[in-house]
Amino acid sequence: MGQxxxxxxxxxxxxxxxxxxxxxxxxxxxxxxxxxxxAIIGEFRKLGLKKVVAPEKIVIVLDHIVPAADEKYAQNHKxxxxxxxxxxxxxxxxxxxxVCHQVFSEASFALPGKVIMGSDSHTTTYGAFGAxxxxxxxxxxxxxxxxxxxWLRVPETLRIEFSGRLSPGVYAKDVILKIIGDNGADRxxxxxxxxxxxxxxxxxLASRMVLANMAAEMGAKNGYFEADDKxxxxxxxxxxxxxxxxxxxxxxxxEAVLKYDISTIEPQIACPHAVDNVKPVTAVEGKxxxxxxxxxxxxxxxxxxxxxxxxxxxxxxxxxxRALILPASREVYLxxxxxxxxxxxxxxxxxxxxxxCGPCLGAHEGILAPGEVVVGxxxxxxxxxxxxxxxxxxxxxxxxxxxxxxxxxxTDPRKYL
Amino acid sequence: xxxxxxxxxxxxxxxxxxxxxxYTYQQMKPEEMASHALEDLDPEFxxxxxxxxxxxxxxxxxxxxxxxxxxxxxxxxxxxxVVAKSFARIYFRNAINLGLxxxxxxEASENLKSGxxxxxxxxxxxxxxxxxxxxxxxxxxxxxxxLEAGGLLEWTKKKLERAK
Numbered sequence: 325m326g327q328x329x330x331x332x333x334x335x336x337x338x339x340x341x342x343x344x345x346x347x348x349x350x351x352x353x354x355x356x357x358x359x360x361x362x363a364i365i366g367e368f369r370k371l372g373l374k375k376v377v378a379p380e381k382i383v384i385v386l387d388h389i390v391p392a393a394d395e396k397y398a399q400n401h402k403x404x405x406x407x408x409x410x411x412x413x414x415x416x417x418x419x420x421x422x423v424c425h426q427v428f429s430e431a432s433f434a435l436p437g438k439v440i441m442g443s444d445s446h447t448t449t450y451g452a453f454g455a456x457x458x459x460x461x462x463x464x465x466x467x468x469x470x471x472x473x474x475w476l477r478v479p480e481t482l483r484i485e486f487s488g489r490l491s492p493g494v495y496a497k498d499v500i501l502k503i504i505g506d507n508g509a510d511r512x513x514x515x516x517x518x519x520x521x522x523x524x525x526x527x528x529l530a531s532r533m534v535l536a537n538m539a540a541e542m543g544a545k546n547g548y549f550e551a552d553d554k555x556x557x558x559x560x561x562x563x564x565x566x567x568x569x570x571x572x573x574x575x576x577x578x579e580a581v582l583k584y585d586i587s588t589i590e591p592q593i594a595c596p597h598a599v600d601n602v603k604p605v606t607a608v609e610g611k612x613x614x615x616x617x618x619x620x621x622x623x624x625x626x627x628x629x630x631x632x633x634x635x636x637x638x639x640x641x642x643x644x645x646r647a648l649i650l651p652a653s654r655e656v657y658l659x660x661x662x663x664x665x666x667x668x669x670x671x672x673x674x675x676x677x678x679x680x681c682g683p684c685l686g687a688h689e690g691i692l693a694p695g696e697v698v699v700g701x702x703x704x705x706x707x708x709x710x711x712x713x714x715x716x717x718x719x720x721x722x723x724x725x726x727x728x729x730x731x732x733x734x735t736d737p738r739k740y741l
Numbered sequence: 742x743x744x745x746x747x748x749x750x751x752x753x754x755x756x757x758x759x760x761x762x763x764y765t766y767q768q769m770k771p772e773e774m775a776s777h778a779l780e781d782l783d784p785e786f787x788x789x790x791x792x793x794x795x796x797x798x799x800x801x802x803x804x805x806x807x808x809x810x811x812x813x814x815x816x817x818x819x820x821x822x823v824v825a826k827s828f829a830r831i832y833f834r835n836a837i838n839l840g841l842x843x844x845x846x847x848e849a850s851e852n853l854k855s856g857x858x859x860x861x862x863x864x865x866x867x868x869x870x871x872x873x874x875x876x877x878x879x880x881x882x883x884x885x886x887x888l889e890a891g892g893l894l895e896w897t898k899k900k901l902e903r904a905k
Contacts, residue, residue: 362766396766445806445831461831461838463809471901514830543804707781708781
């Protein structure tokens with residue numbers, strides 16, 4: 325009987341052959357935390373230890389409220405910087421770096437076959453590089469710092485097979501929204517999701533990150549793409565540690581297999597207030613809104629900004645709309661700057677927000693007033709997430725958001741191609 | 742067994758409506774956290790919840806962010822357990838790690854309504870409301886030790902002491 329990727333990756337760490345349903349204790353390769361590190365430090369101190377067990381495994385990226393929006397946030401950041409110095413944690417990224425998932429990937433901790441725990445729900449993103457990566461809570465992270473051990477249940481696997489080619493104006497975001505809309509926000513609860521099939525390899529790494537990131541929105545423990553030539557090309561210049569590619573066996577056992585011919589998918593949009601409330605963009609065309617958001621850990625990479633810039637070039641954002649551009653990292657920002665995208669955005673009347681989580685979690689930089697509507701490329705549209713309880717969040721691709729920002733109402737991007 | 746009233750909610754109750762992101766990176770005392778519990782779902786909850794009350798919900802309770810305060814704020818509000826058809830994975834772990842019992846029962850979820858009197862027999866695996874009794878499956882062995890220790894921090898402390 326063959327094994328799935330997750331069974332193999334976790335089995336290697338556990339030092340034995342494991343099957344879905346087994347509960348094992350492992351020492352992960354890396355563990356990620358962000359601004360919540362200050363709360364984790366508080367929990368860690370309660371354990372009475374002086375030193376973390378494995379400082380070299382800890383990766384901390386300040387991204388949630390950067391630069392600090394008030395004194396409390398500033399104190400959090402200060403607490404973290406002092407702890408990093410005290411413990412000799414080598415992999416610390418201050419407020420200039422960007423969103424943790426992008427920064428972690430660019431710095432190449434996201435490596436094939438590695439087991440990664442992060443105290444952030446979108447830790448699933450590193451599956452784009454063939455890693456096993458899952459979100460955990462703060463107390464668990466404090467315990468990891470103290471023991472370098474965590475219990476995990478080996479997940480069952482949902483296999484999603486892609487065939488066909490995307491139509492013009494349709495992107496990875498539309499594909500994952502379609503899947504979540506069809507199957508529900510809890511379809512993959514506790515499960516691993518493998519994105520495979522002839523068309524999976526056609527997705528760029530940036531697009532794979534969109535799918536793996538949003539696997540969290542179907543409840544998944546982790547998402548996964550097989551590492552291929554594109555992955556190796558990305559890692560060639562970046563990888564600082566050894567890694568081994570881990571793949572599912574052909575005769576592995578799956579909880580279920582879903583098949584998607586992606587050529588049949590049209591632009592999708594998640595409507596308030598649930599990520600699985602998905603409709604074709606054409607069904608809500610004409611809905612007026614107040615704020616557009618292009619960026620975040622879901623869609624803030626160069627390829628996303630390039631798609632938006634192509635649509636916005638030489639045009640102006642609708643006067644009633646505020647358009648925010650939120651590059652996922654400093655590296656992305658710099659590339660966008662060098663290649664002229666930032667100029668296009670500013671000419672179009674967009675506001676460039678510094679790389680970070682920004683308004684996505686409703687803490688700063690573009691909060692919504694009651695009754696306002698945002699159309700954005702982020703990953704969650706829960707009630708009140710980005711501001712007022714009565715505000716509304718729509719989620720779509722960078723192309724849909726850019727086209728909509730020009731018209732001041734939700735717009736099918738295909739007319740701008 | 743302590744008694745309480747049911748607060749009934751639907752499917753996919755997410756961590757943003759349980760505990761808003763804007764509070765997540767502020768260090769708050771438990772009673773202050775409790776005052777924001779379920780703020781964007783049911784503004785009456787934080788005002789009227791009493792120790793021993795039980796939240797009963799549909800499927801996928803706690804979906805969304807990994808923020809632990811979404812479990813901590815309910816415990817701080819005195820909620821003795823959350824009963825749901827199913828729980829989102831990270832929420833389930835966080836609740837156990839913080840000592841908030843999370844119980845799966847489709848029947849209880851479908852039959853209990855807001856304001857019902859309810860008591861929970863943890864040892865017997867039963868949720869009791871008047872004449873109605875609903876069973877819930879025992880928690881996995883892996884987590885019972887953590888709950889018995891009073892949460893993950895206490896469990897880890899004991900483990901570290903044993904290792905000395």
